Amino acid sequence: MPHKVQAVVVRAMNGPLSLETILVPDPGPGEALVDILTCGVCHTDLHYQKGGISDNYPFLLGHEATGVVAELVITTRFCSATRPPASSRRSVMMSPMWWWGIGSS
């Protein structure tokens, strides 16, 4: 079920910032849902507002956040070059290697 959260958004180049309610989907495999406690807005966000990084508006600003993990979707990934031998595969596949997937898409 999507989560309603507040976000600082800029919708056009040099446009004003607005505080909006947006929907965040449930996390997928390898993703975490984080309850944000604080979030900084820095000079990079100013560049987004001014069109200095991209003109693909709208942008959700603020990338320096702290929070608490509220939900975590555990995944297991293997690289074929480092895949363990079949004799040990079962125990390795049971390992919660979720930290590899955090923040990746």
Ligand SMILES: [Zn+2]
């Ligand atoms: Zn920053």
